[in-house]
Amino acid sequence: MKQTIKKMSVSTSGSRRPRVIVVGAGLAGCYLATRLQDCCQVILVTKGTQQESNSMLAQGGIAVALDPGDSPQQHEQDTLAAGDHHNRKAAVAQLVTNGPVEVRRLIEAGMQFDRTAAGALAFGLEGAHHRPRVVHADGDQTGAAVTSFVQGQLAKTIQWHCQTTVVRLLTKQNRCIGVVVRGTSGQLQELFADAVVLATGGLGNLYDFTTNDGTVTGDGLALALRAKVELTDMAFVQFHPTLLSLQGKCYGLVTEAIRGAGAVLVDEQGTRIMAQVPQQDLAPRDVVARHLAAWRAKGHQTYLDIRAVPDFEQHFIGVTANLDAHQVPFRQTKLIPIQPGAHFMMGGIKADLMGQTSLPGLWAIGEVACNGVHGANRLASNSLLDCLVSGAKAAENIIEVTCQLTSPTTENVTGSIGVATADFAEAPQTEPVKLPELAALQHQAWTNLGIERTHHQLHGFLRWLAQFDADTLAPEKLTADQNVIANLCLCAAAIAQAALAQSKSLGAHHWREVDKNESCAS
Structure with missing residues (x-):
């Protein structure tokens, strides 16, 4: 069904002023x-x-x-x-x-x-x-x-x-x-x-x-x-090292400033995770995130130990409120359960x-x-x-x-642009709309476009995306939820393609070590 597009006149006093959206x-x-x-x-x-x-x-x-x-x-x-x-x-x-x-x-x-x-x-x-x-x-x-x-x-x-x-x-x-x-x-x-x-x-x-x-x-x-x-x-997608993690779900950021105030990263046995790394707990985020991910891959739990932070509740009001809202017993344990998560592009x-x-x-x-x-x-x-x-x-x-x-x-x-608007107003409807479920897309991205990557995973992820219509769908014809998924699919493809073009690990883009032979075969 064709959907018309209404031309909207934005009211203005002084129409000669430049208009900026x-x-x-x-x-x-x-x-x-x-x-x-x-x-x-x-x-x-x-x-x-x-x-x-x-x-x-x-x-x-x-x-x-x-x-x-x-x-x-x-x-x-x-x-x-x-x-x-x-x-x-x-x-x-x-x-x-x-x-x-x-x-x-x-x-x-x-x-x-x-x-x-x-x-x-x-x-x-x-x-x-x-x-x-x-x-x-x-x-x-x-x-x-x-x-x-x-x-x-x-x-x-x-x-x-x-x-x-x-x-x-x-x-x-x-x-x-x-x-x-x-x-x-x-x-x-x-x-x-x-x-x-x-x-x-x-x-x-x-x-x-x-x-x-x-x-x-x-x-x-x-x-x-x-x-x-x-x-x-x-x-280059940055993964922040410390997100509040409870039962495998994220419940907000735990600011890096807490580590700046003296907190350290430990496992369930109290072992310092970053002790042997230059700048230790205040190393660059990509470094800390990779170390935490590697630690967790070995079966460890990861925590932020706040014992050395003076006046924690007074200085970190927002984090304290979030911890209380989720009934984290940090006052008794002096530990905040954390793990890395997607943060910044x-x-x-x-x-x-x-x-x-x-x-x-x-x-x-x-x-x-x-x-x-x-x-x-x-x-x-x-x-x-x-x-x-x-x-x-x-x-x-x-x-x-x-x-x-x-x-x-x-x-x-x-x-002056009436003709230009008609082009996409007449865009053909793609029937049926073929897009992944959001949860499936997020899982695939976390697995394949995460803290460490392999050529095999990236190529496989692009093949998985290719079965969907995100790059051909007219956004005007999609529901709000469909448009979100289509947009994220386009972004995911761009990340994967850019990652494949990076021959070496650099910053937040990191090739997994086991990928050396695999990359030669790709």
Whole structure:
């Protein structure tokens, strides 16, 4: 059955102002919106509510060289080392030098970060950092505090479209000119703009054991793939070492800052798992995750021993509440049951230092983007900093680019692309829809695209995916649940193909040792 697409005129006072659609309501998208709202008409589109994003869940904090004894150069060296020197050096330099500027801007606007008794910023230590440089807010609830603060800076003129899913990018003459969205009514609508920004986060829910918010399902990456926008570094998926693990299920993140405060990783016998590894419990995340996975493969249980952490409950309020909610007896045992799980995507939509993608008119910022700043493995607490820096740089660039355009009115934009919209409105229905069950896809991804990989597994996984129709289905014709699965299938294929193209282990992409003979036969 053909489904028509409604052309939606977005109301505006001052229709000559450039119109910018921002997809995603996390820190990156909202921070960019604050920088555009005085000179652009900004429309924020999010598939969930304003509170649903990975940014809201971020516990660790923001890594930034603000301590008098620290420097951007030291932060840069730690970022490069954690990223296995696969980073783009210009992107790292931009992050560590612009980061302090943006954090100071937040502080000047009234953002309250945790401070010492003397009134100075309190800096925490996390994995692969050689000195404490992570600022926090509300203890281990930094993401929620900062994102809520930034959302509070948004003007009332910002137009919100919540519970609204972007199903396709609109393009004409090799330029992104808007998006097709589906709201709660199920009606498809076209939104047009002078600039479109993807700030949709990663793909954590490709895996059944993840720290990610339930709304994070690779949507931005899939939108880019369908529009033939270039992606890069898709082999590099970061697995966080410490997720609360009970009866084989994940119940949230246990922040790395706890290890920075003195906690250590042990097995059921109290044996220190990371004792013989350089930097021990504060080694880069890919290293710690692999050691924990290897330990568990031998039949051991894995725990975070918090005996050496002073005032645990006062400093880690959010983790404490989560442990109590799940009746973990940590006060008696001083142990938190943990295991690694999917956390962050270092790869993504290829973007330059200003967030521009290979498709003119389209920008990408935050986790969905890859400008090379994280390399093969993200340094702890660099993600929120990247949201601020990439959001600010993209806003600067969008203002420069769109002000060179004569911003058209809604009417002549919609009138100019009527033919383009008909192409996918008439897209053939694929009958029947052939997609895997979400649980089956997540299990396959965890098994084959996980902490360690083999050529045999990757080829087998791609053959398994090939039996489904994810790459040929028109997203406009799918239900919301089907669209999630199709998007994750596209992302999974991109990860597997990129991994096969990596001849050596690097950062978060690691070939299993037993794969040496197998790779020769593949």
